[in-house]
Amino acid sequence: xxPVIPIGPYHPALEEPYNIELVCDGEAVRExxxxxxxxxxxxxxxxxxxxxxxxxxxxxxxCGICSNVHTLTFxxxxxxxxGVEVPARAQHIRVIVHEAERLHSxxxxxxxxxxxxxFQTLFMTCFALREKVMDxxxxxxxxxxxxxxxxxxxxxRDIVDPGMVAATARAIRTAMEREIxxxxxGEACVRIEGPRGEVFCYVASDGSDVxxxxxxxxxxxxxxxxxxxxxxxxxxADVPLIQASxxxxxxxxxx
Amino acid sequence: MNIATTVPxxxxxxxxxxxxAADWAERxxxxxxxxxxxxxxxxxxxxxxxxxEPGLFTRTQELRRDVDPADAAHAExxxxxxxxxxxx
Numbered sequence: 001x002x003p004v005i006p007i008g009p010y011h012p013a014l015e016e017p018y019n020i021e022l023v024c025d026g027e028a029v030r031e032x033x034x035x036x037x038x039x040x041x042x043x044x045x046x047x048x049x050x051x052x053x054x055x056x057x058x059x060x061x062x063c064g065i066c067s068n069v070h071t072l073t074f075x076x077x078x079x080x081x082x083g084v085e086v087p088a089r090a091q092h093i094r095v096i097v098h099e100a101e102r103l104h105s106x107x108x109x110x111x112x113x114x115x116x117x118x119f120q121t122l123f124m125t126c127f128a129l130r131e132k133v134m135d136x137x138x139x140x141x142x143x144x145x146x147x148x149x150x151x152x153x154x155x156x157r158d159i160v161d162p163g164m165v166a167a168t169a170r171a172i173r174t175a176m177e178r179e180i181x182x183x184x185x186g187e188a189c190v191r192i193e194g195p196r197g198e199v200f201c202y203v204a205s206d207g208s209d210v211x212x213x214x215x216x217x218x219x220x221x222x223x224x225x226x227x228x229x230x231x232x233x234x235x236x237a238d239v240p241l242i243q244a245s246x247x248x249x250x251x252x253x254x255x
Numbered sequence: 256m257n258i259a260t261t262v263p264x265x266x267x268x269x270x271x272x273x274x275x276a277a278d279w280a281e282r283x284x285x286x287x288x289x290x291x292x293x294x295x296x297x298x299x300x301x302x303x304x305x306x307x308e309p310g311l312f313t314r315t316q317e318l319r320r321d322v323d324p325a326d327a328a329h330a331e332x333x334x335x336x337x338x339x340x341x342x343x
Binding site for chain 1: 257275276278279287300301302303304311312315
């Protein structure tokens with residue numbers, strides 16, 4: 001009988017809970033079975049019980065690393081429904097924050113991959129570089145994780161000094177907060193390339209302030225099943241790096 | 256490409272045998288909406304667990320906003336320290 005090696009859902013080698021069962025022939029992996037859902041928070045369930053303003057804060061919490069992309073897709077879906085144009089300056093700010101998020105997410109992925117193969121020096125270097133990006137994002141948004149930078153129609157904060165990328169203009173922010181965009185009935189689909197892959201967001205509205213349906217498809221949801229195929233025929237020792245290569249996020253997958 | 260469609264009953268043909276990437280999407284649709292895909296009756300839930308009934312979103316559609324979804328999601332009795340009501 002082939003030995004079956006279960007890893008997870010709670011295991012020292014895993015950053016987040018999931019389970020992978022490896023059926024082995026000696027050192028070779030013959031088959032892998034993946035179980036997810038240990039972090040299921042029913043975010044899509046909650047989203048149809050809260051208004052759009054509350055949902056913006058909710059969808060930001062889909063992911064603990066790439067939070068910005070979820071408010072960006074959600075805001076763009078609402079803009080599509082309302083037929084709202086985003087001012088050029090707000091679009092520039094969105095790009096800066098989104099690309100900074102991509103940068104720190106990739107540093108995290110590269111660092112974790114280096115650690116998995118035992119290259120601690122590269123891990124430290126990657127995380128030290130990532131810290132610079134995190135500091136910049138903190139200077140822009142006052143937050144290291146949930147930046148709360150996007151809102152339907154634009155951004156919540158201005159970046160007033162491009163040299164320092166710091167400080168917010170309180171007067172502009174107050175003016176921005178007062179503006180509420182009515183969301184008419186209809187449906188909207190938005191796709192954005194997030195740090196880990198394509199994020200898809202669908203919003204259906206009946207014209208009230210609470211959505212009828214919010215659907216968020218995250219990158220790892222689509223990427224993770226491929227790991228079961230990628231590990232087939234590989235050695236057991238390579239499994240951690242193979243699964244780390246897609247930079248899996250179970251907070252996103254389970255929502 | 257976006258495709259919008261309706262099904263007369265909560266049942267549809269599975270495409271997971273042709274397009275394996277649809278596997279998780281079909282299992283999640285069953286978890287959320289009790290949508291059954293022909294030919295895959297034995298496939299396990301994706302987000303739900305054990306004895307949980309499929310169709311979490313449809314069977315809890317009428318629940319109040321202040322009810323904790325954790326109490327409605329799973330088959331076992333609600334936590335003793337809440338008065339949020341039993342499983343639905």
